[in-house]
Amino acid sequence: MKAENNQQVRFVTVEPDLQGQRIDNFLRTQLKGVPKSLLYRIVRKGEVRVNKKRIKPEYKLQSGDIIRIPPVRVAESNDAPSVxxxxxxxxxxxxxxxxxxxxxxxxxxGMAVHGGSGLSFGLIEALRALRPGQKFLELVHRLDRDTSGVLMVAKKRSVLKNLHEQLRDKTVDKRYLALVNGQWPESRFKVKAPLNKNTLQSGERMVSVHPDGKPSETRYKVMQSFKNATLVEAFPVTGRTHQIRVHCQYAGHPIACDDKYGDKEFDQHMRDLGLNRLFLHAHRISFYHPKKEATVSFEAPLESSLQQCLVKLA
Structure with a gap:
């Protein structure tokens, strides 16, 4: 593997829009492709300075701060550039x-929202490569790797903070489409069950319903019924890890081709129909655009494999 200089020593003045951002997150945008462990190391060793002083990784930037960014040698990724x-x-x-x-x-x-856990390249890294002149690009929220659909990415720190406030206040309306096993009852409008997150020794995250878990609620609406499956719209009132997937499983109607919480017999039937991915799709989002000062909505169409699955079930 060839190593190369990421850059020479340089000094960056913090613009007002970046005030409040943690120094470690700021360095991730400045030193693209540098492992997080190396970023923390150069901060701890004092190679990164703010106003000529040492700082901790959790330091929050202030407007006008002058940041010293050292040259960093990084091994090139094994991922083929063409990929x-x-x-x-x-x-x-x-x-x-x-x-x-x-x-x-x-x-x-199938695309992770960001690199990590053995992945060097995710959606946010791809967007930064796609918009090299964009100084600030950060995920507003996340989607599981196998979930497709609408995802917001902020271009301004102020917009990121505003949208995070909307998410905390539960004023962002996120709707998902899921194909689940069996007949979802028309009368079942919601699932309220506390969720507990565990990390296995392998590093894999698993979520289960547990009395000591965090309060969680998902609302449901039947969109289309089939012989042995139902297309439902899910609205997560809370935003827990794997929430919709675990709540569907808890209700007795796991999502098609869910390798963590699914039903093997049902999944095999779906694969026989040509479905080879989790049938969970974030199809619509509505929120208040802080700069347009209006509520906006965006929809993401189902990819062809999901559409074809529904056609075959009909």
Missing amino acids: KLNKVATLESHILYEDDYLLVVNKPS
């Missing part, structure tokens, strides 16, 4: 909306 370029080029066609403040993307199934 990365292909991912980046493909993602351009998945952008649903873009203005000076945010991006709305129809995330493909």
Whole structure:
């Protein structure tokens, strides 16, 4: 593997829009491709300075701060450049909306939202490669790797903070489409069950319903019924990890091709129909655009494999 200089020593003055951002997150945008462990190391060793002083990784930037960024030698990734370029080029066609403040993307199934856990390249890294001149690009929220659909990415720190407030206040309306096993009762409008998150020794995250878990609620609406399956719209009132998937399982109607919480017999039937991915798709989002000062909505169409599955079931 060849190593190369990421850059020479340089000094960056913090713009007002970046005030409040943690130094470690700021360095991730400045030193693209540098492992997080190396970023923390150069901060702890004092190679990164703010106003000529040592700082901790959790330091929050202030407008006008002068940051010293050292040269960093990084081993090139083993990922073939052509693979990365292909991912980046493909993602351009998945952008649903873009203005000076945010991006709305129809995330493909199978793409992680960010690198990590053995993945060096995710959606946010691809977007940064796609928009190299964009100084600030951060995920507003997340989707599971196997879940497709609407995802918001902020272009301004102020917009990120505003949208995070909306998420905390539960004023962002996120709707998902899920194909579940069996006949979901028309009268069952919601599932309220506390969720507990565990990390296995392998590093895999598993979530289960547990009395000591965090309060969680998902609301449901039947969209289309089939012989042995139901297409439901799910609205997560809370935003827990794997919430919709676990609540569907708890209700006795696991989502099609869910490798963590699914039903093997049902999943095999779905695969026989050509479905080879989790049938969970974030199809619509509505929120208040802080710069347009209006509520906006965006929809992401189902990919062809999901549409074809529904056609075969009908």
